[in-house]
Amino acid sequence: MIFSFDLLFEAVLFGILLGCFYAAVSIGLSVSFGLLDVPHVAHPALMIFGSYCAYIVAGWGLDPILAGVVLMPVFFVLGVLIYRFYYETFERRGSDAGVRGLAFFFGLAFIIEVGLILGFGVDQRTVQAPYIGSSWAIGDYRIPYRMLVAFGVALVLTAALTVYLSKTFTGRAIKAVAQDEPALRLMGANPVRIKQWAFGIATGVSALAGAMVIIVGPVEPAMDRLYIGRTFCVVVLAGLGSMTGTLAAGLILGISESIVLMMLGASWAPAVAFGLLLVVLGIRPQGLFGR
Amino acid sequence: MKDSRRKVLKAGAALAATAAASTTFPRFAIGQSGPIKIGMSMPQTGSLGAGGQAALLALRMWVEDVNKRGGLLKRQVELIAYDDQTNPANVPGIYTKLLDVDKVDLLIAPYGTVPTAPVMPLVKQRGLLLMGNFSFQVNAKVQHDMWFNNAPWNDASSWSDGFFKAGQGAGAKTVAVLAADNDFAQNLANGARTLAQKAGIKSVYDQNYPPATTDFSSLIRGIRAAKPEMVFVMSYPNDSVAIIRAVNEIGVGSQVQIFGGGMVGLQFTPIMTSLGSLMNGVLNYNSYVPGMKYPGIDEFLKRYAEKAKEAKVDPLGFYLPPFNYAIGQILEQAVAATKSIDQKAMAAWLHKSEVKTIVGPIRWDKNGEWANPRVVQAQFRGVADKDTEQFRSASKQVVIYPDEYKTGNVITPFEKARSAK
Numbered sequence: 001m002i003f004s005f006d007l008l009f010e011a012v013l014f015g016i017l018l019g020c021f022y023a024a025v026s027i028g029l030s031v032s033f034g035l036l037d038v039p040h041v042a043h044p045a046l047m048i049f050g051s052y053c054a055y056i057v058a059g060w061g062l063d064p065i066l067a068g069v070v071l072m073p074v075f076f077v078l079g080v081l082i083y084r085f086y087y088e089t090f091e092r093r094g095s096d097a098g099v100r101g102l103a104f105f106f107g108l109a110f111i112i113e114v115g116l117i118l119g120f121g122v123d124q125r126t127v128q129a130p131y132i133g134s135s136w137a138i139g140d141y142r143i144p145y146r147m148l149v150a151f152g153v154a155l156v157l158t159a160a161l162t163v164y165l166s167k168t169f170t171g172r173a174i175k176a177v178a179q180d181e182p183a184l185r186l187m188g189a190n191p192v193r194i195k196q197w198a199f200g201i202a203t204g205v206s207a208l209a210g211a212m213v214i215i216v217g218p219v220e221p222a223m224d225r226l227y228i229g230r231t232f233c234v235v236v237l238a239g240l241g242s243m244t245g246t247l248a249a250g251l252i253l254g255i256s257e258s259i260v261l262m263m264l265g266a267s268w269a270p271a272v273a274f275g276l277l278l279v280v281l282g283i284r285p286q287g288l289f290g291r
Numbered sequence: 292m293k294d295s296r297r298k299v300l301k302a303g304a305a306l307a308a309t310a311a312a313s314t315t316f317p318r319f320a321i322g323q324s325g326p327i328k329i330g331m332s333m334p335q336t337g338s339l340g341a342g343g344q345a346a347l348l349a350l351r352m353w354v355e356d357v358n359k360r361g362g363l364l365k366r367q368v369e370l371i372a373y374d375d376q377t378n379p380a381n382v383p384g385i386y387t388k389l390l391d392v393d394k395v396d397l398l399i400a401p402y403g404t405v406p407t408a409p410v411m412p413l414v415k416q417r418g419l420l421l422m423g424n425f426s427f428q429v430n431a432k433v434q435h436d437m438w439f440n441n442a443p444w445n446d447a448s449s450w451s452d453g454f455f456k457a458g459q460g461a462g463a464k465t466v467a468v469l470a471a472d473n474d475f476a477q478n479l480a481n482g483a484r485t486l487a488q489k490a491g492i493k494s495v496y497d498q499n500y501p502p503a504t505t506d507f508s509s510l511i512r513g514i515r516a517a518k519p520e521m522v523f524v525m526s527y528p529n530d531s532v533a534i535i536r537a538v539n540e541i542g543v544g545s546q547v548q549i550f551g552g553g554m555v556g557l558q559f560t561p562i563m564t565s566l567g568s569l570m571n572g573v574l575n576y577n578s579y580v581p582g583m584k585y586p587g588i589d590e591f592l593k594r595y596a597e598k599a600k601e602a603k604v605d606p607l608g609f610y611l612p613p614f615n616y617a618i619g620q621i622l623e624q625a626v627a628a629t630k631s632i633d634q635k636a637m638a639a640w641l642h643k644s645e646v647k648t649i650v651g652p653i654r655w656d657k658n659g660e661w662a663n664p665r666v667v668q669a670q671f672r673g674v675a676d677k678d679t680e681q682f683r684s685a686s687k688q689v690v691i692y693p694d695e696y697k698t699g700n701v702i703t704p705f706e707k708a709r710s711a712k
Contacts, residue, residue, distance in 0.1 A: 007516050014509055021506075121603050122340030123561040124532060133569060135540040144508060144540040216506065217533050218565065222337050222376070226503050261509040266500035267472055 010141060011262040012255055017147040019254020021216060023247040024154035025209045025227060026234035027161060032202035033232070034241035035178040036195050038086070039102040044227035045109035046203055050075060050210020051219040052116055055125045064127045065149060068211025072204040079203025082108070083196045109224060116221035124218035132215055146215050153212055154247065157205060162243045164201075174198040178241055230273070237277050239290025249288060252276065326369040327362070327632060329354075329622070330395030331424075332385040334406055337377025338529050341559050343402045345605035346424065347372055348598055349612035350399070352591075353619025363626045371395060375406050382409045390417070396632050399618055400424045402611060404475030411435060420634035422618045423659065425578075425611060428478040430658050437638040438659035439621065441614045443578050445656065445664040447482015450576060453668035453692025454523060454552040455486055457574060461548040461703035463520035467496035469510060469534070476525035479553050483523050495519050504530065507537040515544045522547055522705075528556030532566060539569050548703040551575035557671075558610035560679055567676035572708030574691060574701060577667045579609045579650065582685035583696055587649040588613055607682055617648035668692040670701055673712040 025047060032040040050071060057067035090101045126132075131145035165171040173194045176184045181191045213219060213227075234253055238245030253273050260272045280288060331350075334343035354370045362368050371393050375381040382401060389395045398414065399422045400407045407426035414421045415435040423429070423440030428447070430438045444450050458466070466487050470480035477499070487494060496517035500510060507530070514522060522543055526534055531554040543550060551573040556562045558577050563570065579588075595608045605612070624646045625637040645654040654662040669688040674681065681687055689699040702708040 004516065007512070010512050011509060014512070018506060018509075117336055117340075122336050122344060123559075124341070124529065124565065126532075126565045133536060133539055142541050144537075146540075147506075147508070217536070218529065220338070220340075220529065222340075223529075226505070229503075230505075258509045261500075261504075262513045266498050266504060266510060270501050270503055 006140070007262060008259070011259045013141070013143070014147070014262075015255030015258030016251060017143070017151050017254070018258055019251035020154035020247070021147065021150040021212065021250075022230060022234055022254050023250025024150060024157055024212055026231040026238075026250060027154075027157055027243065027246050028202040028205040028209060029231045030235045030238065030241060030243060030246040031161070031174075031205070032199055034235050034238070034246075035174060036198055036202075037178070037240075038083070038091075038105075038195075038199065040105055040202070041102060041228060042105040042108040042112065043202070043206060044224035044231055045112040046075070046078075047206040047210045047213060047227065048219055048221065048224045049112050049116065050207040051214040051223075052120060052125065052210075053207065054211035054214055055127055055219075058127045058129075064129050064211050064215050065153065065208075068208040071207035071211070075207035076200040076204035079200040079206075080196050082203065083199035087192055087196070113221050113224065120221065122220060124220045125214065126218040127214050129215060150212050150216055153208065154250070157208065158243050158247045161201075161205070165243065170194070170197060174201075175241075229270075233273060233277050237280055237287055239284075239287025242287070242289035245287065245289025252288075324366070326367040327364070327397070327626075328369050328371055328393060328395040329397045329399060330371045330386075330389035330393055331399035332373045332375040332382055332389075332401045332406065332410075334377040334402055335372075335374040338527050339377040339403045339406070341528070341561060341605060342611050343377075344602070345559075345599065345608050346402050346611040346615040348602050348604055349591075349595060349608065349615040350619060352595065352598065353616050353623075357619060357623055363623060364630070364632070375401055377403070377406060379406050379409045382406050383413060386410050386413055390419075397622060397634070398422070400426060402615075404429055404478070405473050408474050411438075414438070418635070420638050422621065424618065425614065427475050428482075429474070430660070431478070434658070436642075436657070436659070437634060439638075439641050439655050440660050441618050441621070441650075441653075443614075443650070443661055443664055444666045445660040445662075447479055448486055449661075449664035450479060450666050451483045451486050451523070451552060453666065454549065454574060454576075455483075455490060455492070455521070457668065457691050457701040457703075458521035458549045459490060459492070461520075461701065463492070463548045465493045465495045465519045466521040466523055467514045467517055467519035468494060468498070468523050468525075469496075469514065470499050470525040471527055471530055472499045472501050473527070475555075476527070476553070479525045480523075483525075483552070492521070500530070502527075504533075507533045508541055510534075511537040511541045511543065515542060518544055518546055520546055520548050522550045523552040524550070525553035526555065528559060528562060531556035532562055535566055535569050535573065543705065545704065545706050547705040549574045549701065549708075550705045552668075560605045560607040560609075560682065563674075563682055564677065564679045567678070568674050570671040571674050572671065572702070572705050572711070574668055574670045574708075577610065577669050577688065579613055580667055580669050580685065580688045580690060581609070581683055582690070582698060583667075585649055585651045586647075591616055591649050606679060609682075613650050617650045617653070620648045621646050621653070665693055665696070667696060670699075670708060672702070672708070 029043040032038050054067040058064045135142040135144045177191045177194045234249045238249035257269045260269045333347050354368050373385045402424045404426040407429050411433040420437045425442045470476040557575050599606050629636040645652050656662045669690045690696045691701045702711045
């Protein structure tokens with residue numbers, strides 16, 4: 001084991017960047033699973049689909065992150081359609097919707113994965129951008145620009161969603177549908193339309209998250225599997241539905257993983273992340289910022 | 292998934308009807324009139340999928356060629372290949388199905404160490420011949436005497452020797468070892484550690500990383516802090532890309548003389564093209580690089596390139612395809628020599644014989660690994676971005692080791708090699 005305060009500082013610094021990246025890839029799930037209680041295990045698959053779409057759009061000469069932003073409305077519509085289908089075929093039909101919904105979203109994830117294999121093959125795909133492959137040197141420290149971009153995007157996403165959910169009528173309605181759906185219905189709002197809208201937002205966000213994934217590293221169709229555990233871990237650790245909590249949980253996970261990776265040994269990193277989740281849930285079952 | 296599945300089913304139905312009509316029909320005659328089935332699982336998706344698809348294309352080329360020549364023992368050859376998704380958990384089930392449902396006559400292992408390891412106990416238990424497919428040391432503990440690897444290596448020293456010799460030649464006395472947490476990388480890393488110890492090279496950093504590692508920046512920072520003079524990396528394709536990128540962003544320190552060694556993926560054309568100049572200076576293993584001459588390989592690569600374009604797989608196909616085509620050639624020669632598909636007889640013949648293939652003559656030791664290994668350590672030099680065709684030139688991967696294939700000397704330190712032409 002190597003220890004120095006310089007190294008520890010670097011580990012924390014890089015952990016913050018990594019943590020913001022984790023938060024950004026989880027924030028869509030925080031809306032769909034955290035607020036809507038939809039067992040959206042296809043979230044990482046949609047995100048990787050977003051990476052491939054960003055790859056295509058970036059191929060036309062657009063910056064990958066801008067490509068993600070351009071794709072957000074398209075993914076919003078896709079999300080609305082997916083939720084509508086899920087609602088009509090599963091949620092509306094009965095009390096075991098959760099289990100059947102899980103099967104539906106697993107199925108969706110597999111369809112996306114196979115579709116990507118058929119469309120793009122199994123080779124890795126990468127994008128080019130000025131901030132990929134270069135770093136910002138401050139003395140002895142070097143910070144990859146791609147991680148700084150991920151950091152910035154995560155902060156903007158978290159701030160935007162927090163403001164949207166707390167300051168706008170629809171945002172507050174989304175929070176209300178998560179807390180008390182019958183009460184919302186009594187207020188004259190249609191919970192299904194609100195959920196549909198929220199799921200659209202969650203899916204739209206996954207397009208931008210996908211663009212971030214492909215700037216951080218190359219993607220391949222089966223890569224969604226790597227993110228299922230981590231994204232659910234961040235959302236549950238945060239406390240279901242909390243946007244700032246998602247950022248905080250991402251940071252905790254990123255910093256702990258980075259310190260363990262650098263100081264103790266990479267093999268321990270996944271165990272520490274999930275160990276942390278167990279400890280937090282043992283002390284606060286509702287998660288760090290749970291309602 | 293299956294070649295001519297419908298034809299085979301029709302042929303099978305016709306045979307069954309004939310057998311039912313005549314109870315006196317000799318049983319062996321039924322078995323010998325159908326095609327010879329060769330079965331395997333192959334990673335066609337997942338992290339080894341890109342390599343697996345290219346390898347499968349080469350095997351199908353051999354099947355096409357041998358069938359044009361009249362097949363094996365005058366019977367057509369049918370290749371049955373299932374996708375194991377680079378998931379070792381899928382492999383035992385696939386091989387059980389191949390043996391018990393598809394009733395294949397001969398078996399080929401999936402590409403890679405991790406998917407091959409689970410099938411070894413099965414073939415040993417049933418006493419079956421298994422053609423290895425670029426796995427590393429999977430038979431070291433199982434000791435199955437009917438295993439024959441197509442990969443040009445033997446033990447860990449046959450793989451890492453060239454790398455360590457190059458480092459020592461540059462005066463390196465310390466090493467950092469970074470290895471994936473899987474069978475292949477661990478087998479190789481253990482061998483590298485032993486080699487380093489024997490050579491008096493001090494290990495200053497030794498880490499295994501889990502398969503789900505997202506970003507390698509933290510690990511590269513750790514290596515830089517340890518100030519090694521050699522960095523030996525054993526990684527799978529996705530990790531190799533992330534490691535190379537992190538090295539370019541973070542740096543490993545000016546004291547590093549050589550970097551690389553056992554990075555899988557830097558042999559796959561799509562990865563080589565996408566990384567481009569980021570690979571410059573890396574000294575890494577390979578099975579074949581342009582300039583190595585064997586009878587038939589140029590003609591094979593030319594034909595492969597045409598088919599690869601149609602199939603949208605690795606367009607150059609230097610790494611796995613020739614060696615997969617060689618598997619077919621090995622089986623063909625063993626069947627021809629023994630005049631049977633008796634697996635025990637074929638294994639006995641292979642143990643005592645040398646076979647001629649497009650990757651050169653091959654002879655095996657008692658463990659079924661190459662008796663005369665020839666793992667190439669080559670340094671990437673002057674590689675440009677976004678240019679696939681450049682890799683057809685011998686100058687982009689300069690062979691440092693072994694001596695019989697050497698095309699240049701290693702450039703050190705690593706920082707200098709990165710800008711060398």
